Amino acid sequence: MVTDLLHVNYMLFTEINEYAGINYALDAIMVFCANTLIFCWPLLLLLAWGLPLGWRKRALSEQDKARLQQRRASILWIIIACAVAYGINLTIEQFVFEPRPFITHHVNLLVHHVADSSFPSDHTAWSFAVVGMLILSQLPWLLMRTHTTSSSAPTKQEHLQGILHSPIGKTSLLFCVIAIAVACVIGVARVFVGIHYPDDIVGGAFDGIIAAIIVTLLRRGLQRPTQVVLRFAERMHVA
Numbered sequence: 001m002v003t004d005l006l007h008v009n010y011m012l013f014t015e016i017n018e019y020a021g022i023n024y025a026l027d028a029i030m031v032f033c034a035n036t037l038i039f040c041w042p043l044l045l046l047l048a049w050g051l052p053l054g055w056r057k058r059a060l061s062e063q064d065k066a067r068l069q070q071r072r073a074s075i076l077w078i079i080i081a082c083a084v085a086y087g088i089n090l091t092i093e094q095f096v097f098e099p100r101p102f103i104t105h106h107v108n109l110l111v112h113h114v115a116d117s118s119f120p121s122d123h124t125a126w127s128f129a130v131v132g133m134l135i136l137s138q139l140p141w142l143l144m145r146t147h148t149t150s151s152s153a154p155t156k157q158e159h160l161q162g163i164l165h166s167p168i169g170k171t172s173l174l175f176c177v178i179a180i181a182v183a184c185v186i187g188v189a190r191v192f193v194g195i196h197y198p199d200d201i202v203g204g205a206f207d208g209i210i211a212a213i214i215v216t217l218l219r220r221g222l223q224r225p226t227q228v229v230l231r232f233a234e235r236m237h238v239a
Contacts, residue, residue: 005199012198013101016191020108031110033189038123040182041130045075048134048175052237071172072233073226074137077215080222081129085211089125089204093117102194109194121196124204125211127183132212134176183208 020027049072098119102109187201215222 009197009199010105013107013191016188016198017101017108017194020110020192020194027110030189030192033185034123034193034195035111037182037186037189038127041127044175044178044182045078045130048171049075050171052234067172069230070137071175072230073219073223074133076226076229077137077219077222078130078133081133081208081211081215082126084214085125085129085208086122088207088211089120089122092120092203092207098197098200100195101197107194111193111195113195118196119200120203120207121187121190121200122204123190124183124187124201125208127179127186128205128208129211130208131176131179131183132209133215134172134179136212136216138172138176 020030050068096119097117100113100115100118101107102113103115183205187196187205190196191198191201219226
């Protein structure tokens with residue numbers, strides 16, 4: 001069983017890596033995605049933070065203000081989730097050592113990398129920690145229904161339409177979609193350039209999501225320090 005899984009893992013690696021070194025433009029894009037694209041996360045999170053309320057030409061509704069504050073809180077939690085994901089990876093590496101593909105096989109290697117453990121991928125763990133926190137922080141808004149017994153209470157479809165018509169709601173969903181796309185591209189690129197197997201990417205993604213879930217479960221305890229940081233940001237006119 002394990003042998004079969006390792007064989008499938010290697011076959012998937014070769015099917016992706018075999019396209020490396022053929023097209024210069026594709027190689028350049030993949031090298032960028034594998035090594036540099038991860039640095040887009042601070043920029044994406046800065047955009048997700050949004051303009052300070054005092055800088056906005058149009059005032060936000062109270063519901064949109066609450067959504068924005070929730071999104072900003074999730075950005076602060078992302079920092080913690082990334083640290084937790086990295087801690088999980090370091091723990092796994094103490095017990096599992098998987099040589100990188102270029103150590104044990106002839107591969108189309110496009111970047112230089114130290115010959116350390118390949119499993120799990122740190123880049124993917126960090127990326128999916130970001131994805132996980134963005135999605136989990138938006139779930140309450142996506143699932144929330146108006147708690148009223150009146151016949152005028154919005155249906156689930158009307159509630160979702162309300163989010164999609166809200167500037168903050170639309171941008172929050174857009175950031176989630178962009179984050180998923182970026183995380184997946186980083187993972188595939190790490191395989192393409194020859195420094196990770198597919199199972200490294202899956203393992204890293206799993207660790208990142210687990211880290212996001214852990215932080216989400218602990219967020220009740222994080223609410224007070226989070227609110228302190230957000231209030232300080234408001235006083236500094238950056239929120």
